[in-house]
Amino acid sequence: MKNFDVIIIGGSYAGLSASMALGRSLRNVLIIDSGKPCNRQTPYSHNFITHDGSTPKEISDLAKEQVLKYETVQFHEGEVVKMIKNATEYTVTTANSEEFYAKKLIIAAGIKDVMPDIPGFSECWGISILHCPYCHGYEVRNKKTGILSNGDIAFDFSKLVFNLTKDLTLFTNGKSGFILDQTDQLERNKIEITEDNIAEVQHENGQIQKIVFENSREVSLEALYAKIPFKQNINTEDLALELTEQGFIKVDAMHKTNIPGVFACGDNVTMMRSVANAVAQGNFTGAVVNRELAEEEF
Template identity: 55%
Template structure:
């Protein structure tokens, strides 16, 4: 890879969304560079679910197979590096890596994901992606019927509880502070015998990532076998926002129905642009972003 290479598209992020975009572009003979630092957000998760043909497979195995298939297209290249800066150019856009290499292309696709901010709770990070999870669609079937805690508050908690309740009726809400629910929501919880605990959490007792107990700051504890957590997050890469891409109120990159950001020539896909954090959605949105970037190039060149 050289700084002066004539690229059509740079894809920042080489997990499921980025690789899906690269395949769509490679099959259209576009000269593509995928830049990836090797830190997918689901790297701690032992198995991926709810993705047809790959249900139960290891996330790394899915990504490895996808990368091998994408790189069979000779116009696609893969660079193991961290992208740190971006700028607009006369031709399109330039991306600079941590090593100082700058590459330029006509279009950009960001598949950079989001960074979850772990709470300062002992044992939480050890359980994340194993028994402490974010999504009932990705993990709920395997956790069905278990004693389950919901670490969330307000509307987010109510929505999550309604989904998880179809999988287990052994639920406790852990708001880690004053509960923020309407009288109607509290009545619903009461009807389903769902307890609300407002005491802050000090630690999770676990065995090799399998949570066994929530230890509260008042000295009490709650036996649990699974925990859903709604975590705050930020964009994994600051480059899109620095270039001028707008964010939604929730903190996702704002895209339209075909994955275009608010900056002309720039697309986004995967977790960075959508709250539906699943492999299947990443693959779908990546394919759309790749196809739309190719369509834009085709129209400009025709």
């Protein structure tokens, strides 16, 4: 079968959740997934009730097993390389030149983190170099912690992390971008600002040990939060999808993009990156897409 009611690009939490809502509504659905979730290196997932402490793979494997029990839902392993809008449908092409067709698209392909050119950083990402205090902060509470960021983002982020540990250092990896009032508040809370350029992150099997600077100075750490750039996993230019200033796919309250019939949910639309949020967004988007199909068919 090549023709579907809905093609979901991305088969992780948001995509699987959307497919369950659609499968239970008897919609013919194809999930296309490349098998490269952004949290594949993360050992444990937290802050998702009923699954707190499970591995990301355990959650997604169970979700996939449950979703595929619905006979109208299919799963295809592949990488989407092209999306085309036709008169009445969409054509989706994979890297193996396979073509599939659908009335509606849900983009739930997530994002790809762009690692800084710092030896040891990528090996620790998701393990002891963290993106989210809600997902991992409890596990490193009261430990010697750092934040790798600068300017307003770093200042605001430090407020969240300071609630979890008072042994906190800000690494700006170059000249500080804080205004005087921000610097005064950080100093008042005894948060050190280090402007030295980072040369290396030393670790053991992804567990950070210390940061080594270009001037050979070293700082021991047990955890490091980092705000790093990202890019979309799919080529948004194919359909001329509008992006936000931060680089997320722009959607309205119904998770509709600027292109009729194309929806998006999960990490590619929001900075709130968590399993729980992705599942909630996927469930909602699946219901919205089913409602739109029902309106058109009635």
